[in-house]
Amino acid sequence: MSDEQNMEQAILESATKLFLEKGFKATSTTEIAKEAGCNQALVHYYYRTKDRLFEAIFEKKMKFFVGSLIQINREELPFIEKLTKRIESHFDAVLEDPKIPLFLFNEINSNPARLEQLRAKLGELPQEVFLQMKSELDEEIALGNIRSITIFDLMLTIVSLNIMVFIAEPMFKTISGISNEEFIKLRERRKKENVHIILSSLKP
Amino acid sequence: MSDEQNMEQAILESATKLFLEKGFKATSTTEIAKEAGCNQALVHYYYRTKDRLFEAIFEKKMKFFVGSLIQINREELPFIEKLTKRIESHFDAVLEDPKIPLFLFNEINSNPARLEQLRAKLGELPQEVFLQMKSELDEEIALGNIRSITIFDLMLTIVSLNIMVFIAEPMFKTISGISNEEFIKLRERRKKENVHIILSSLKP
DNA sequence: ATTATCTATAGATCTATAGATAATGC
DNA sequence: ATTATCTATAGATCTATAGATAATGC
Numbered sequence: 001m002s003d004e005q006n007m008e009q010a011i012l013e014s015a016t017k018l019f020l021e022k023g024f025k026a027t028s029t030t031e032i033a034k035e036a037g038c039n040q041a042l043v044h045y046y047y048r049t050k051d052r053l054f055e056a057i058f059e060k061k062m063k064f065f066v067g068s069l070i071q072i073n074r075e076e077l078p079f080i081e082k083l084t085k086r087i088e089s090h091f092d093a094v095l096e097d098p099k100i101p102l103f104l105f106n107e108i109n110s111n112p113a114r115l116e117q118l119r120a121k122l123g124e125l126p127q128e129v130f131l132q133m134k135s136e137l138d139e140e141i142a143l144g145n146i147r148s149i150t151i152f153d154l155m156l157t158i159v160s161l162n163i164m165v166f167i168a169e170p171m172f173k174t175i176s177g178i179s180n181e182e183f184i185k186l187r188e189r190r191k192k193e194n195v196h197i198i199l200s201s202l203k204p
Numbered sequence: 205m206s207d208e209q210n211m212e213q214a215i216l217e218s219a220t221k222l223f224l225e226k227g228f229k230a231t232s233t234t235e236i237a238k239e240a241g242c243n244q245a246l247v248h249y250y251y252r253t254k255d256r257l258f259e260a261i262f263e264k265k266m267k268f269f270v271g272s273l274i275q276i277n278r279e280e281l282p283f284i285e286k287l288t289k290r291i292e293s294h295f296d297a298v299l300e301d302p303k304i305p306l307f308l309f310n311e312i313n314s315n316p317a318r319l320e321q322l323r324a325k326l327g328e329l330p331q332e333v334f335l336q337m338k339s340e341l342d343e344e345i346a347l348g349n350i351r352s353i354t355i356f357d358l359m360l361t362i363v364s365l366n367i368m369v370f371i372a373e374p375m376f377k378t379i380s381g382i383s384n385e386e387f388i389k390l391r392e393r394r395k396k397e398n399v400h401i402i403l404s405s406l407k408p
Numbered sequence: 409a410t411t412a413t414c415t416a417t418a419g420a421t422c423t424a425t426a427g428a429t430a431a432t433g434c
Numbered sequence: 435a436t437t438a439t440c441t442a443t444a445g446a447t448c449t450a451t452a453g454a455t456a457a458t459g460c
Contacts, residue, residue: 006412021313021314022229023227025226025227025229026230028448028449030449038414039413039415040448040450041415041450044449044451045412050449050450066379102309102310105306105375106310108374108375110226112374118378122379126379127380127381130380152386153394155380156369156376156394157365159376160368160372163368164360165360168309168360168363168364170316170319171319174319174326175274175326176331176356182356186354186356190357200405200407201400201401201404212438234422234423242438242439243439243441244422244424245425245442246440248424249438250438253423254423
């Protein structure tokens with residue numbers, strides 16, 4: 001790990017890297033220590049248990065991910081432009097740290113109890129944002145500008161399209177036989193492609 | 205586990221259930237044995253190592269998943285109808301065993317070496333099917349019936365939309381605050397919704 | 409003095425195997 | 435006789451902690 005920082009930070013970074021790569025269960029505190037450049041006991045000195053260390057990381061990543069999706073845009077923009085911005089900024093967030101989604105889905109799946117902690121941490125904010133987005137959407141539907149659709153369907157579509165290219169990369173490459181260069185191009189055009197797909201699907 | 209079958213089969217079923225739920229690393233042979241109703245040594249008697257047992261299951265699930273996507277439809281149908289059938293049958297396959305996608309993405313992510321075994325097992329078939337689908341697609345583009353798009357983008361869109369509703373369920377429920385009844389409805393209408401999204405995105 | 413780091417180890421897994429015993433097939 | 439199942443255990447982890455030593459702050 002990078003020197004000159006303190007060891008506590010180095011441990012956190014190593015743990016983040018390893019947990020994101022291999023998940024909670026497959027990562028040992030011994031491995032984290034080795035990667036950070038200290039001995040295994042020090043991991044416990046700073047974070048007491050593997051679980052507490054994990055939770056700190058899990059929470060940070062979760063907040064980042066949810067935050068990228070759940071944010072209110074108060075600009076006075078036409079609905080379609082606001083939506084486009086929302087799709088694009090979510091895509092950019094996933095691109096910034098592409099291992100997050102699979103990591104989160106995984107850890108939630110193998111330990112659903114983490115959802116409870118989460119619910120507490122996030123509070124009511126997400127639901128409020130959903131309500132806000134719903135009212136904007138419903139207004140547009142009432143005006144006849146877009147077809148009738150629920151906010152849940154729309155958000156799920158956004159997330160599906162924006163995330164999958166990162167989650168599926170290794171498998172998709174193997175199955176499709178796509179070349180590496182071509183896959184890179186695909187990933188790059190995917191942001192615009194996703195916007196196009198979603199907007200065209202909303203036409204009345 | 206269900207009686208009257210032989211123990212070898214019961215072990216395979218227990219292992220399948222547990223591996224799909226918790227992944228390779230977090231599942232122990234002791235646990236598999238307990239679930240199957242025998243002692244831990246018997247798991248090794250039949251399958252020698254945990255890894256061999258896992259690989260048998262991994263390969264089966266992988267074949268099922270890839271097979272649901274990669275199949276040639278030789279019916280003489282208009283392109284759009286063929287595509288619709290492809291989307292719907294893929295969706296139905298995922299619905300049949302919804303834990304498969306996350307399981308596969310995960311295990312590939314935490315052990316990319318499994319991809320190599322896979323490449324060998326699958327052979328050239330997937331690439332051939334991609335080529336076949338590509339020629340059908342290009343023909344339709346040339347006729348001006350749909351906009352220009354690569355087969356890779358199209359397939360990725362199909363997979364993204366069809367899979368995510370199953371992978372994201374727990375997290376999506378927590379974040380959105382959607383009720384359980386409403387989520388069930390969402391899941392049910394998702395097949396048609398996905399077809400609609402994809403077809404409308406192809407319009408020239 | 410306090411904080412950071414290390415060595416050593418207890419106790420809990422977990423996988424794989426050896427060797428005993430029970431069940432089954434001829 | 436062969437196959438299925440069990441008990442017992444070796445050897446390899448892995449987490450967490452106790453207690454020693456080194457580094458730092460006053």
